Amino acid sequence: MIHATLKELTRALAVRELSSRELVSAYLDRIAAVNPTLNAFISVAERESALAAADAADAARAAGQAGLFTGIPLAHKDLFVTRQLPTTCGSKMLANFVSPYDATVVERCQAAGFINLGKTNMDEFAMGSTNESSYFGAVKNPWDVQAVPGGSSGGSAAAVAARMVPVATGTDTGGSIRQPAAFCGITGIKPTYGRVSRYGMVAYASSLDQGGPMAQTAEDCALLLNVMAGFDGRDSTSLDVAAEDFCRDLQQPLTGLKVGLPKEFFAAGLDGDVARVMDETVQQLKQLGCDIVEITLPKTELAIPAYYVIAPAEASSNLSRYDGVRYGHRAAEYRDLNDMYERTRAEGFGAEVKRRILVGTYVLSHGYYDAYYLQAQKIRRLIADDFQAAFAQCDVILGPVAPTPAWNLGEKADDPVQMYLADIYTLSVNLAGLPAMSVPAGLSVQQRPIGVQLIGNYQQEARLLNVAHQFQQVTDWHQRRPAI
Amino acid sequence: MKWEVVIGLEVHAQLSTHSKIFSGASTAFGAEPNTQTAAVDIALPGVLPVMNRVALQKAIRFGLAIGAKINQTSVFARKNYFYPDLPKGYQISQLDLPIVEGGEITITVGEAEKTVRLTRAHLEEDAGKSLHEDFHGMTGIDLNRAGTPLLEIVSEPDMRSAAEAVAYARALHGLVTWLGICDGNMQEGSFRVDANVSVRPQGQEAFGTRREIKNLNSFRFLEQAINYEIQWQIETLEDGGRVQQATVLFDPDSGETRLMRTKEDAHDYRYFPDPDLLPMKISDQEVAAIQAELPELPSQMKARFVEQYAVSSYDAALLTANLEIARFFEAIVAEQVEGKLAANWLNGEFAARLNREEKTLADSPINPVRFALLLRRISDNTLSSKLAKQVFDAMWSSELSADDIIERDGLKQVSDVGAIEKLVEEAIAANPKAVEEFRAGKEKALNALAGQVMKASKGKANPAQVQEILRQKLA
Numbered sequence: 001m002i003h004a005t006l007k008e009l010t011r012a013l014a015v016r017e018l019s020s021r022e023l024v025s026a027y028l029d030r031i032a033a034v035n036p037t038l039n040a041f042i043s044v045a046e047r048e049s050a051l052a053a054a055d056a057a058d059a060a061r062a063a064g065q066a067g068l069f070t071g072i073p074l075a076h077k078d079l080f081v082t083r084q085l086p087t088t089c090g091s092k093m094l095a096n097f098v099s100p101y102d103a104t105v106v107e108r109c110q111a112a113g114f115i116n117l118g119k120t121n122m123d124e125f126a127m128g129s130t131n132e133s134s135y136f137g138a139v140k141n142p143w144d145v146q147a148v149p150g151g152s153s154g155g156s157a158a159a160v161a162a163r164m165v166p167v168a169t170g171t172d173t174g175g176s177i178r179q180p181a182a183f184c185g186i187t188g189i190k191p192t193y194g195r196v197s198r199y200g201m202v203a204y205a206s207s208l209d210q211g212g213p214m215a216q217t218a219e220d221c222a223l224l225l226n227v228m229a230g231f232d233g234r235d236s237t238s239l240d241v242a243a244e245d246f247c248r249d250l251q252q253p254l255t256g257l258k259v260g261l262p263k264e265f266f267a268a269g270l271d272g273d274v275a276r277v278m279d280e281t282v283q284q285l286k287q288l289g290c291d292i293v294e295i296t297l298p299k300t301e302l303a304i305p306a307y308y309v310i311a312p313a314e315a316s317s318n319l320s321r322y323d324g325v326r327y328g329h330r331a332a333e334y335r336d337l338n339d340m341y342e343r344t345r346a347e348g349f350g351a352e353v354k355r356r357i358l359v360g361t362y363v364l365s366h367g368y369y370d371a372y373y374l375q376a377q378k379i380r381r382l383i384a385d386d387f388q389a390a391f392a393q394c395d396v397i398l399g400p401v402a403p404t405p406a407w408n409l410g411e412k413a414d415d416p417v418q419m420y421l422a423d424i425y426t427l428s429v430n431l432a433g434l435p436a437m438s439v440p441a442g443l444s445v446q447q448r449p450i451g452v453q454l455i456g457n458y459q460q461e462a463r464l465l466n467v468a469h470q471f472q473q474v475t476d477w478h479q480r481r482p483a484i
Numbered sequence: 485m486k487w488e489v490v491i492g493l494e495v496h497a498q499l500s501t502h503s504k505i506f507s508g509a510s511t512a513f514g515a516e517p518n519t520q521t522a523a524v525d526i527a528l529p530g531v532l533p534v535m536n537r538v539a540l541q542k543a544i545r546f547g548l549a550i551g552a553k554i555n556q557t558s559v560f561a562r563k564n565y566f567y568p569d570l571p572k573g574y575q576i577s578q579l580d581l582p583i584v585e586g587g588e589i590t591i592t593v594g595e596a597e598k599t600v601r602l603t604r605a606h607l608e609e610d611a612g613k614s615l616h617e618d619f620h621g622m623t624g625i626d627l628n629r630a631g632t633p634l635l636e637i638v639s640e641p642d643m644r645s646a647a648e649a650v651a652y653a654r655a656l657h658g659l660v661t662w663l664g665i666c667d668g669n670m671q672e673g674s675f676r677v678d679a680n681v682s683v684r685p686q687g688q689e690a691f692g693t694r695r696e697i698k699n700l701n702s703f704r705f706l707e708q709a710i711n712y713e714i715q716w717q718i719e720t721l722e723d724g725g726r727v728q729q730a731t732v733l734f735d736p737d738s739g740e741t742r743l744m745r746t747k748e749d750a751h752d753y754r755y756f757p758d759p760d761l762l763p764m765k766i767s768d769q770e771v772a773a774i775q776a777e778l779p780e781l782p783s784q785m786k787a788r789f790v791e792q793y794a795v796s797s798y799d800a801a802l803l804t805a806n807l808e809i810a811r812f813f814e815a816i817v818a819e820q821v822e823g824k825l826a827a828n829w830l831n832g833e834f835a836a837r838l839n840r841e842e843k844t845l846a847d848s849p850i851n852p853v854r855f856a857l858l859l860r861r862i863s864d865n866t867l868s869s870k871l872a873k874q875v876f877d878a879m880w881s882s883e884l885s886a887d888d889i890i891e892r893d894g895l896k897q898v899s900d901v902g903a904i905e906k907l908v909e910e911a912i913a914a915n916p917k918a919v920e921e922f923r924a925g926k927e928k929a930l931n932a933l934a935g936q937v938m939k940a941s942k943g944k945a946n947p948a949q950v951q952e953i954l955r956q957k958l959a
Contacts, residue, residue: 081530094529101523103530200530207759235532236761314759317562320573321527325625337623341566364564364754373756 001026002163003481006220009166010068013061020061020071020115024054027073027117031164034484038140040149040158042078043085044118053115060113069227070113075168077156078119079126079202080106080211085116089202090124090134090152093322093329093348103200104232105169105211112227117165120155124350125319126173126204128152129422131180132413133352140409141184142482143448147406150180156214157184162484167215167224171201173208174307175401175426178438181214182401182451185440187468187478188214189221192459193433194239196225197232203318205311206237208430217478218439218468222246225461241459249466255289257467260394264300265425271404277442277450278400281471285398288470295390295397299383303428306383308420309363309376310431315353316360322348355416384432387457396467397455400425401438405448425453435461439468440477449477486686487718490694491649491679491710492641495656496634497666498610498674499542505609505633506533506576513672517615517626525631527571532760535560539633540764542665543583543607544774546635549663549781550602552587556766560607560758565751568625569612577636579755581763582606589659590783591651592801600652601640608634629673635665641680641691646710650703653677655782657703658806662782670701677706681713683721692717693727697734697741709734713741785810793823802831808845812852819856826859833876850879858886865946871895899946901953904937907945908953911936922958930954 001018012018028047035041050073057071081087081099088094106116123133131139131154139154141147142162149158153170157180160168170177172190181188189212196211203209213224225246232238259282266278282292324330324344331343349357363372390397402422412419429436435458438451456464472478504511507524524531547554559581562574584605591598610632615624637656643649657675660666667674682694697713700706712734717727729747734740757763780788782804789800803813809830816826834855838848850858858875861867867875867890878889890896898904911933912919922929930951937950 079530081528087529089529097529099528099530101528198530199532202529203760205759234534236534237532237759313756317564317574317754317756320564320566321529321571323566323568323573325568326526326571327528337568361754364756366752366754369754369756 002030005216006166006223009072013071020054020057021051023071024050024073024115027165034162034164037145038142038158038162039137040121040139040155040164041118042088042121042136045085045116050115050117057113057115067113072114073117073165074109074114075118075120075156075159075165076106076116077153077170078122079171080169081200081202082106082116085119090122090136091349092135095135097328101200104197104234105201105228108227120159120168122155123152124353126152126171126176127352127356129179129419132409133350135350138409141406142484143185146408147448148183148409150183150406152176153214154180157181157186160186160214160216161482167213167220169211170214171209171211173204173311174430175423177212177214178401178426178436178453181438183406183449185449185480186214186216187218187221187439188212189225189437189461189464190435191225191229191461192435194237195229197235197238199232199234205314206318207314208311218465218472219250222250222465246462246465249462250469252466253289254467254470257290258293258394259285259290260293260295260390260397262295262297262397262399264297265399269403270400273405273444274400274403274450278452281441281452284471284475288474293394295393297386297390299379299386300428302379303383303431304420304424306376306379306431307427309372310380312356312360313364313373316357316364319357380431383428387432387434391457396464399453401451401453405444405450429455434458435464437464437468439471442477487683488686489644489714490641490682490684490691491643493639493649493653494678495637496676497637497660499539499633499635499665500667501536501538501633503536504631505536505539507631509631511632515628517628520628526627533576535761535764536633539607541774543605543635544771545663545665545778546605546660547584547587548775548778549659550587550589552602553585554766554771555581555583555585557581558583558764560761561755562758564754568623569614571627571630575609575611576758577608578606589652589655591648591655593648593651595798598648600642603638603640605635605637608636610634646707649679649710650707653703653706658782662807673701676701679706679710681710683714683717693729695727696731698731698744700734705734705736708739709741712739793817795823795827799827799831803827812845815852816856819853821856821859822863825862829859833873837880854879854885861886861890865899866890866897868897868947870943871897896944897946898941898944899949904945904949904953907937907940908957910940912957919958
């Protein structure tokens with residue numbers, strides 16, 4: 001039962017093959033069984049209250065008042081604020097914080113009938129690519145507990161991969177949905193910036209953050225995106241466009257689809273396994289009728305410095321509110337106001353968060369702003385222009401998600417620059433605000449999953465999901481499961 | 485050495501909106517601490533600001549009224565600093581592309597008119613309040629005010645005296661209340677003034693080093709603070725000292741300014757465009773609609789008063805200092821009162837009386853209709869201006885009309901020719917010496933005779949008639 005896709009669960013519930021109570025109970029059992037090993041959840045819903053919600057869902061279904069997702073469990077990344085469970089952002093700073101309001105995404109999922117089974121572990125304030133920066137300890141990769149699950153949505157990725165929930169929400173600022181999805185062998189989509197409301201989604205870098213679904217299949221991603229996406233007046237950057245059904249194009253054949261391969265994505269530094277999986281994926285897409293075209297994204301390398309200026313700059317400001325005055329951690333002892341700020345923040349934030357706050361503060365400082373922040377914004381525009389030039393030649397772009405499969409826990413923990421370089425294929429998408437997804441496409445010789453990335457033009461999520469779905473009709477990588 | 489004073493003002497005008505600039509919480513003054521605070525105002529994790537379009541429209545209204553450029557793409561920026569009453573750790577303000585750029589305001593100091601140029605006016609949110617009393621060594625934080633919309637109005641350093649600075653601040657205060665964009669309540673902090681003051685040797689082009697006096701909440705303090713600061717700076721320089729760029733606070737009790745911080749410990753605010761708020765786009769239609777709704781402005785009304793009611797430019801300036809006095813004036817002249825007469829009385833006796841009793845126009849015991857009747861009794865010669873003042877005093881402390889008081893106190897001016905002739909004849913008979921002097925060509929002697937007649941009439945004889953009849957009789 002727990003290995004079913006979201007799509008299958010909706011059918012099974014609709015025809016009463018199973019009840020929400022059975023479903024919730026089975027997933028809670030699964031969480032209890034594997035979470036101690038994987039550490040994917042920071043908090044898990046009380047069994048009693050989750051079962052009560054399940055009973056209410058079953059009752060609604062019996063009364064003919066159920067929606068498609070009524071009574072189906074999911075989990076939220078622990079930076080979507082919830083009234084029901086604490087929202088920690090993986091930080092000591094908010095270790096005991098309970099929000100008095102629900103994020104828009106949480107509200108929408110709840111309104112659609114989903115039952116929240118818990119809050120998933122993550123890199124502290126979404127800053128990291130391995131989940132090792134979480135105050136609550138690293139998440140282990142379900143495929144190999146020696147391996148990192150990726151980050152920052154590593155908890156959500158591991159939870160779906162280990163079938164602790166059928167689907168989960170994630171967020172992606174520089175690859176935080178796509179990279180953990182790739183490392184854990186699941187499917188995830190980062191929508192166009194503005195698709196999913198950021199209201200109640202704790203900010204890391206506001207102009208880059210975007211929520212999205214993480215699931216087993218492209219179809220499940222489409223189903224959950226239908227729930228998560230939509231205009232929200234409480235988010236001024238929300239896209240004010242008509243609602244659309246992201247499932248509508250899933251069945252379209254790919255004949256004649258132009259798939260662009262950016263030559264910069266296949267340059268030196270690409271791991272042998274990843275290169276092999278890329279080749280196999282290209283062959284598969286050709287068989288599905290796609291035309292492959294070589295394209296160029298010349299500013300690809302500049303995405304790393306641009307991102308690591310803009311994101312820390314915004315973060316340094318976004319995280320100023322954690323000052324110990326109104327909520328969250330406050331140092332037990334302090335001499336005066338400044339001492340309270342200093343001790344509170346020194347104690348409350350981990351090393352990676354402090355590093356990014358310092359970088360961000362530096363690049364915004366008087367005398368440095370033009371050289372760093374303004375320059376990075378110019379690069380950002382050039383990167384967006386590169387993509388537009390590319391989309392004149394192709395319909396979607398195909399490339400790796402990360403240069404390598406998941407590495408070992410601790411392997412890069414002491415070398416932030418090595419870690420930052422591993423984000424090279426995902427960052428430019430956030431800088432441009434484009435939609436992109438990660439699709440399981442193979443395994444490394446070490447039996448660690450490898451994902452490929454599909455990048456679309458603005459608001460072309462339905463097309464990306466179509467390509468991924470068609471690919472998943474002829475491959476079974478998304479059905480492979482870790483042994484755990 | 486002769487010194488020249490240079491002053492520029494930054495005014496924070498609270499925009500009168502029902503809800504805050506980026507949240508739906510109320511902006512009403514005086515509520516229990518921390519009861520008017522939405523999630524956005526206390527900066528809970530995950531909250532986002534949403535622009536209050538009404539605040540934007542009020543800012544545009546101001547810009548149009550001063551002939552400024554409206555930036556139809558305007559950008560919010562974050563001003564980063566830590567303070568307990570600043571919940572986000574940054575204030576949302578504007579740096580590049582403020583909503584209003586340029587513009588000017590004409591001020592009147594004494595008889596002279598002067599134009600003060602404005603640099604810019606930008607939208608921003610207010611911070612909360614830190615309360616240092618009553619918390620036993622700790623600080624209380626009230627965030628009710630956090631997120632209240634402000635328009636920060638920055639002038640060029642165009643003022644050359646405290647009097648000019650006060651005249652500008654008053655003109656600005658008059659304008660923002662006139663436009664209905666700010667309630668102007670200075671006690672409640674709706675209109676706060678920062679003054680940048682420097683001095684330089686007369687004739688020198690380069691500005692001296694300025695000090696900024698923060699948060700002046702009355703025109704009197706503004707004047708006192710600037711005058712103190714000018715004197716302090718001149719004395720410092722004449723003693724061979726140097727003025728350091730600094731922010732100072734004015735202490736109303738001592739009448740002195742004291743150092744708050746120098747430039748060295750000034751914050752680096754690390755401004756950058758707020759990624760939570762897209763640049764505001766303002767269409768031509770929106771600007772045109774706001775333009776169309778602009779009321780007649782003080783400068784336009786002043787010109788009209790001169791034209792329509794033949795009042796002096798000086799009087800017209802006083803009558804258009806704020807919308808209340810302008811409306812009061814027009815309500816009086818609408819009751820068939822000559823404009824000049826109404827202006828003389830409003831700017832003279834009436835203003836002096838309000839001032840003496842520290843009252844505002846709203847507290848006036850005499851409404852325009854009652855006032856108009858009094859003035860009509862002057863025009864129709866029922867009252868001399870002297871008697872009219874007596875009636876005015878009586879009206880101030882009663883509900884009676886001018887006619888009731890004239891009747892009650894028998895103050896009616898005597899314009900009956902027969903009665904006046906009789907008094908004149910008596911005066912001529914009683915003062916042969918004065919008569920002789922007048923006939924010998926001494927014009928002044930006539931005044932002495934007229935004075936006798938007025939005295940005999942107990943001040944009620946029509947003075948013009950007395951003069952006329954005296955001349956007839958002595959011819």
